[in-house]
Amino acid sequence: MWNRKRRKGRRPAQPVRMELCDLCADIFPESEAVRGYVPDSSAAHATNDWYDGLRLITACCDEHFDVVKDDYRHRPFVEEELWAAKVARALTTGPPELSMDQLAGRTGLHEPQIRRAIAWHNERMRQQHRMDP
Numbered sequence: 001m002w003n004r005k006r007r008k009g010r011r012p013a014q015p016v017r018m019e020l021c022d023l024c025a026d027i028f029p030e031s032e033a034v035r036g037y038v039p040d041s042s043a044a045h046a047t048n049d050w051y052d053g054l055r056l057i058t059a060c061c062d063e064h065f066d067v068v069k070d071d072y073r074h075r076p077f078v079e080e081e082l083w084a085a086k087v088a089r090a091l092t093t094g095p096p097e098l099s100m101d102q103l104a105g106r107t108g109l110h111e112p113q114i115r116r117a118i119a120w121h122n123e124r125m126r127q128q129h130r131m132d133p
């Protein structure tokens, strides 16, 4: 039998995950982050629709967190915008061609909501198009 060399101390130290402040763009270790959710109708969570309509804020300190939170408080919460975000998620994370029934199943929305969401999205696209030279 031979002595197996123990791999003591060979494991690299855990890299510290860094975060970015949403206000000042300062970079700091994840453990120092001040976080919280604010209502935001443009936010559809990538994997958990329980968080739809909530945006996670990350800040370097309480003060900056409050500034960002305050910004979102003044942002109008538009239901159609949130529905459109859910529809967009359904279309980008699965088969892009879905029937209305399939879309309703994937988004948890009713057909009138989906139609309003699409109308809202199209109107916004038209507005953006008009603004572009």
Ligand SMILES: [Zn+2]
Pocket: 021, 022, 023, 024, 025, 026, 059, 060, 061, 064
């Ligand atoms: Zn900051």
